[in-house]
Amino acid sequence: MRACPxxxxxxxxxxxxxxxxxxxxxxxxxxxxxxxxxxFVQSFDYIYRASRSYHIAVQLVGNAGHAFELIIADDADPVLVAICREQAG
Structure with a gap:
């Protein structure tokens, strides 16, 4: 499933x-x-910095084993970018 908000x-x-x-x-x-x-305790599995964006992945535990990866661009909502910077280390 691919989500495009x-x-x-x-x-x-x-x-x-x-x-x-x-x-x-x-x-x-x-x-x-x-x-x-x-x-606050991060609820995602990992976050890393790519060239012009951050990638946040969360593995949802369940029978289907779905995972989501959010790609947060540098010009995204400043609050989202701030948490990416803080958590990416």
Missing amino acids: AGNGTADTTEADLIEAIGWAPLIDPDGRRHDDPC
């Missing part, structure tokens, strides 16, 4: 768009803490 990954793509498209966004952990909470 409204805005096609541009700065117009919001957290709500991601939740609507795939049911998940990297800004909230499984306990409901926002990314700026000091107790």
Whole structure:
């Protein structure tokens, strides 16, 4: 399954768009803490920096074994880019 939220990954793509498209966004952990909470625990498997974007992958455990990979462009929503920079190390 390939999700293409409204805005096609541009700065117009919001957290709500991601939740609507795939049911998940990297800004909230499984306990409901926002990314700026000091107790935030990342809920994705890995994040890495590519040439002009960040890649975030999450493996959803279940019978089907689906995984999603989000590609966050440098000009995407500044909050999404900020969490990418923080978590990519």
